[in-house]
Amino acid sequence: MSLVNTVSNPGLSPTLCTASGANNRQIKDSYSSSPDKEILAFKVCKTQRSKSDIIFVAMCSTHTLKQLKERIIHNSSWYPLTFNDIVLTVFSNIENTWIDVKNDNDNEQLLNLNLHHNDYINVEKLETKSNRLITDYSKSSITTISQSQKKFKFKLCEKVFMMENYIVLIDIPATSTIMWLKQKSSERLQLYISNLYINLFVYDDEKNMWTKFDSTVDDCTLEELHFKNHKFICIETENDHSRIKTKTNENYLYTPGLCGLTNIGNTCYMNSALQCLSNIPQLTEYYRNLSVTNNEQSIINVYSKLLKQMWSGQFSYVKPKQLKNIISQYAPIFTDNRQKDSHEFMNFLLNALHQEQTSSIISQLFHGQIASTVTCLTCQKIEIKHELFNFLSLSINQKQIFEIHYFQLNGNQEQFLIDISIQHTTTISILIDEFICMYNPNLNKEQLLPVTLDKNCIKYRYKFFDYLIDITKNQLSLLQLPLIINSNEQTYISCLFMDIDTKNSFRPPIFLLRSKYMCRTIDFKQQINKLLNHLETTINKSKIDYKLYWTNLYGKKFNLNLNEDELLSDIDTITIGLKNILTQKYQFKQDKKFRSLTPSFVSTSLTLDKLLENFFKEDFLNDDYYCSKCIKMTQCKQKSNLCLTLPPVIIIQLKRFTYNDYSNEKINSFIEYPIYNLNLNQYLIKETNNDKCLYDLIAVLNHNGNLSFGHYITYAKNNITQRWYSFNDSYLQEIEEKNLITADAYILVYIKQQTKS
Numbered sequence: 001m002s003l004v005n006t007v008s009n010p011g012l013s014p015t016l017c018t019a020s021g022a023n024n025r026q027i028k029d030s031y032s033s034s035p036d037k038e039i040l041a042f043k044v045c046k047t048q049r050s051k052s053d054i055i056f057v058a059m060c061s062t063h064t065l066k067q068l069k070e071r072i073i074h075n076s077s078w079y080p081l082t083f084n085d086i087v088l089t090v091f092s093n094i095e096n097t098w099i100d101v102k103n104d105n106d107n108e109q110l111l112n113l114n115l116h117h118n119d120y121i122n123v124e125k126l127e128t129k130s131n132r133l134i135t136d137y138s139k140s141s142i143t144t145i146s147q148s149q150k151k152f153k154f155k156l157c158e159k160v161f162m163m164e165n166y167i168v169l170i171d172i173p174a175t176s177t178i179m180w181l182k183q184k185s186s187e188r189l190q191l192y193i194s195n196l197y198i199n200l201f202v203y204d205d206e207k208n209m210w211t212k213f214d215s216t217v218d219d220c221t222l223e224e225l226h227f228k229n230h231k232f233i234c235i236e237t238e239n240d241h242s243r244i245k246t247k248t249n250e251n252y253l254y255t256p257g258l259c260g261l262t263n264i265g266n267t268c269y270m271n272s273a274l275q276c277l278s279n280i281p282q283l284t285e286y287y288r289n290l291s292v293t294n295n296e297q298s299i300i301n302v303y304s305k306l307l308k309q310m311w312s313g314q315f316s317y318v319k320p321k322q323l324k325n326i327i328s329q330y331a332p333i334f335t336d337n338r339q340k341d342s343h344e345f346m347n348f349l350l351n352a353l354h355q356e357q358t359s360s361i362i363s364q365l366f367h368g369q370i371a372s373t374v375t376c377l378t379c380q381k382i383e384i385k386h387e388l389f390n391f392l393s394l395s396i397n398q399k400q401i402f403e404i405h406y407f408q409l410n411g412n413q414e415q416f417l418i419d420i421s422i423q424h425t426t427t428i429s430i431l432i433d434e435f436i437c438m439y440n441p442n443l444n445k446e447q448l449l450p451v452t453l454d455k456n457c458i459k460y461r462y463k464f465f466d467y468l469i470d471i472t473k474n475q476l477s478l479l480q481l482p483l484i485i486n487s488n489e490q491t492y493i494s495c496l497f498m499d500i501d502t503k504n505s506f507r508p509p510i511f512l513l514r515s516k517y518m519c520r521t522i523d524f525k526q527q528i529n530k531l532l533n534h535l536e537t538t539i540n541k542s543k544i545d546y547k548l549y550w551t552n553l554y555g556k557k558f559n560l561n562l563n564e565d566e567l568l569s570d571i572d573t574i575t576i577g578l579k580n581i582l583t584q585k586y587q588f589k590q591d592k593k594f595r596s597l598t599p600s601f602v603s604t605s606l607t608l609d610k611l612l613e614n615f616f617k618e619d620f621l622n623d624d625y626y627c628s629k630c631i632k633m634t635q636c637k638q639k640s641n642l643c644l645t646l647p648p649v650i651i652i653q654l655k656r657f658t659y660n661d662y663s664n665e666k667i668n669s670f671i672e673y674p675i676y677n678l679n680l681n682q683y684l685i686k687e688t689n690n691d692k693c694l695y696d697l698i699a700v701l702n703h704n705g706n707l708s709f710g711h712y713i714t715y716a717k718n719n720i721t722q723r724w725y726s727f728n729d730s731y732l733q734e735i736e737e738k739n740l741i742t743a744d745a746y747i748l749v750y751i752k753q754q755t756k757s
């Protein structure tokens with residue numbers, strides 16, 4: 001046998017290689033000092049449940065049992081052990097079980113023990129020395145014991161299915177009663193509860209099940225009940241957890257499916273996702289009926305095993321450790337013990353299950369199709385793309401209040417607060433539409449120029465396609481433009497308002513209409529008089545002193561006399577100048593009050609329908625689409641629709657977490673969603689009037705908290721009781737239907753209503 005083989009075993013994880021590498025050095029040393037010794041390398045399992053969590057320990061056959069134990073204790077950091085506390089077991093391939101290594105003499109050489117190179121070994125924690133004396137049975141009035149009778153060894157777990165930490169109970173006589181075993185166990189666990197309220201559970205490794213022994217068999221002996229040696233046992237008090245007994249089948253301890261999942265270090269993201277999926281009847285039925293192999297590298301196998309446990313009706317909770325391990329292997333992002341995105345986990349698990357099979361239940365249940373129609377706005381070319389989805393990820397419109405400063409042609413200015421819900425792709429165009437709709441539906445959109453002002457000067461002109469998210473909420477101004485009747489002959493000119501003492505603008509400019517080619521004073525007379533009137537009313541004076549200028553393209557300034565019909569060649573701007581004493585009065589008169597414009601839909605809360613409507617509505621993409629006909633990036637509009645046939649299950653993610661250039665935040669908006677009859681008919685590419693588009697809620701995954709600290713809880717409907725339960729890691733309780741709709745909802749699972757035949 002070669003040690004190199006052990007070290008280069010391809011199945012070893014990197015950590016194992018390191019461990020064995022270190023041992024390799026030690027062994028070489030011993031080997032060189034005495035070349036005739038046999039080398040024994042052992043795989044020390046952390047627990048008897050798994051042969052994957054191991055360290056390597058290499059010994060010489062002449063080493064003693066004590067040295068082996070010391071080496072294990074030294075090399076593993078698993079438990080605070082001393083070699084007196086442990087008993088060594090080895091896995092027997094023949095018996096397919098763990099058996100004790102003869103433990104009488106710690107100085108026995110390994111070559112005299114029944115140990116072989118490459119054996120899996122394990123150390124079990126024994127009762128401490130003082131407690132070994134509990135084999136004094138004389139005090140027990142329940143049974144009398146003779147020295148010759150059969151004795152059992154049990155591994156007492158603190159909780160059902162938590163088989164990593166246990167205490168070994170030795171020398172338990174086969175003739176002791178269940179009552180006595182319960183009593184001993186509760187003493188060892190320092191529980192001190194009356195036996196009446198304790199149930200004993202024994203683990204059956206073949207069936208992967210815990211069998212319950214309640215108080216009706218308290219007087220039976222272990223022998224009578226055919227107890228076997230080496231079993232894991234556990235005691236649980238009667239009122240542990242929210243134990244929900246089934247009314248339908250008395251063979252179950254618990255209602256199948258009503259099974260919590262232990263939190264194994266910030267894993268509520270995983271547990272809540274698993275509970276959502278577990279309560280999808282078709283999915284769970286499929287995996288529960290799947291025959292599994294012992295392949296621990298198959299996610300399907302591990303997931304099926306977990307579902308079988310959760311739906312066995314034998315446990316109030318189970319530990320999804322194996323699933324976490326295997327998923328961490330495939331997706332290292334889930335390895336550490338930090339909080340993760342539950343949606344990401346669910347998505348990964350579904351994809352992993354899907355990829356393991358060629359034609360999978362996942363695609364049958366979850367995969368739907370979206371047709372998206374893209375129209376190039378330059379050449380009108382239409383392109384239809386089909387995409388598969390297994391989730392609908394819906395953006396949540398955030399309500400924002402925008403301040404809009406509106407400057408009218410006649411000089412009036414008003415300030416509005418407009419409450420609008422926006423997404424990251426909402427354009428200025430949509431805000432202007434809302435403004436027109438609420439302020440004056442007769443306004444012409446083309447006459448509104450969106451700008452940002454700085455000290456009453458135009459700092460930036462926006463295009464309708466610019467995104468609202470790029471604009472500071474209180475910096476949008478709309479300047480009303482005069483209506484151009486004939487664009488071949490007419491154009492705009494700006495009229496500035498200047499304080500002639502300070503040379504500053506005292507109000508934003510107004511655009512005037514001018515002839516495109518031969519521009520004359522007469523063009524402006526009416527327009528400017530209107531502005532002067534407005535200034536007089538604002539300042540509350542019948543006649544104000546003003547000065548009028550015009551400036552040419554080269555910056556030269558001329559006086560403007562409205563009563564003379566002059567040709568104004570190369571005119572660039574017109575300026576109305578007032579003395580500082582008047583501009584101060586003008587500022588003072590300005591109305592600083594905001595008028596609030598409220599869109600019609602703001603009064604109602606956000607609904608799932610509204611989000612779906614938004615998801616499927618026509619959208620504009622600005623320079624984000626490559627048109628193959630125009631051969632360039634163009635503007636386009638896009639409309640998405642669902643295709644038939646709709647999948648039996650639709651999972652909806654409400655995108656509460658935003659990670660982008662603008663913000664890293666959680667949106668806490670309350671969104672109303674239906675429990676019954678979610679209708680997707682209107683989003684179909686061709687609307688049909690049948691009931692194939694109606695869905696009912698089956699699970700809600702909630703996230704409570706913020707980005708850094710949060711907790712996931714799932715509400716799901718049990719298919720057997722047809723009632724709703726809250727699954728909070730290992731705890732669960734029934735909840736009322738009226739409490740299902742919360743502001744924490746993050747993932748919604750809907751299943752298609754059965755079509756009436």
Ligand SMILES: [Zn+2]
Pocket residue numbers: 376377378379380381627628629630631634
């Ligand atoms: Zn095009």
